[in-house]
Amino acid sequence: MDSERNPAENPSGPADWMDRLQGASALCALVFAGLLMGSGIGLAMAYVPSPSEAFDSVLYLRQQGGLGAILRALHYHLASGVVVATFLMVIFGVLGTSHRQRKWEFRLMVVAMLLMIGFCFTGYVLPMDQPAYWGTSVRLGIVGTVPVVGEMQADMLRGGPTFGAATLPRFYALHVAALPIVMVLLVLVGFKDALERAARADGVRLIAACGLISIAAWVLAATVQAPLEPRAATADTEYVPRPEWYFLWLFQFGKYVHGFQWVESALLPVLGIGTLVLLPEFRISSTKRTAGVLVLLTLMFGLGSLALYEDRDLKAKPQYEAGLALKAARHYKVECSGCHGESGKGDGPDGAKLDARPKNFTRADFWDDGTLAEIVEVTTKGEAPDMPAFGGRLSAEEILAIARHVEANFRPRAATSR
Ligand code: HEC
Structure with a gap:
């Protein structure tokens, strides 16, 4: 059980590497979160959160080009980036020893990952194009299948039994006010020690790394436009929504539990989050943890590929x-x-x-x-x-x-x- 020991005793062991990789993903997540907040403020200056004008305000940014379009692309790409970065942060935490050394920090990382998913869930609807409307309708349907509280939760999010005039403002308020407050508190209070530790250990190098990550993000945003499909047509029931690529595995899983959707909406999240939260309490050997992560990643990759394969005949979705x-x-x-x-x-x-x-x-x-x-x-x-x-x-x-x-x-x- 060499890797279970304090990494300082074995500075180049695999556990130490996992801790470093965790630090790197955490840094990416932090920089992405900062850039998302900045670009989000910029976007909020042009965005109109009303069902009839939301699409036009986003279309305006797209057609104007320039800084508005770049900010939107930055926001769009980094939204995927921050989900992936927080996910990796948790995975490397599981693989290394940090989840045992700093239990609560590890658990807060799980919270951070869920929070980022919350941002994506609420932000997805804002452009009010076809995937925004239909995708969010599907997701609200899944929320509704959570036993006992699901319907109530979905109604609260929607502002009624159906997707209507109240829905968009609610998602917007969550996206730009409620969730950001939680995020800022989480970073400044929850990760205060971690930030101080990192600054003490390699302050200058961290600033340089932040700069490089930011430059890379801006270059990506300036070269790859954010997508915008046609305006949401609420009568167009032929539109087939699909989730973001990193949720395709869950979508595919959902197909297998059809009729028992609570397995996807409640059981799986409870099991997954429960395992992560309880993990620090058990001494599980690094071999077993590595095997567990490999099985999980293989399942995700396999299911995701299968989802893409089954969609091979799906009509292309024009911009x-x-x-x-x-x-x-x-x-x-x-x-x-x-x-x-x-x-x-x-x-x-x-x-x-x-x-x-x-x-x-x-x-x-x-x-x-x-x-x-x-x-x-x-x-x-x-x-x-x-x-x-x-x-x-x-x-x-x-x-x-x-x-x-x-x-x-x-x-x-x-x-x-x-
Ligand atoms: C019922 C037959 C009819 C239909 C349907 C129709 N048009 Fe016309 N359109 C005409 C006629 C006839 C004229 C010639 C103007 C006139 O009435 O003297 C015309 C004229 C025009 C003109 C002006 C050029 C000209 O000939 O002077 C345009 C442009 C035009 N139509 C476009 C359209 C478009 C676009 C549509 C479909 C959205 C359409 N039309 C549908 C009959 C039709």
């Missing part, structure tokens, strides 16, 4: 812009091609019966005096006698997308280049 273009193509076919023709030449079956025949979109002279703005105007308001007005049925966003579709598909190449 906002691509989704709008797809919808526009569908709209043109259904709403316009009857008169204007599939090929845009004005030769649709219904167009032939009209007195004033629709013009040929594929002729260069149509584009001499027809601009995108005019297409939008005519489509919105209609034109006497035969061109119907679509302003009442389609949104401004959808009409603009149809106009873009018309231009992209029918405008002759030579005329485009002006």
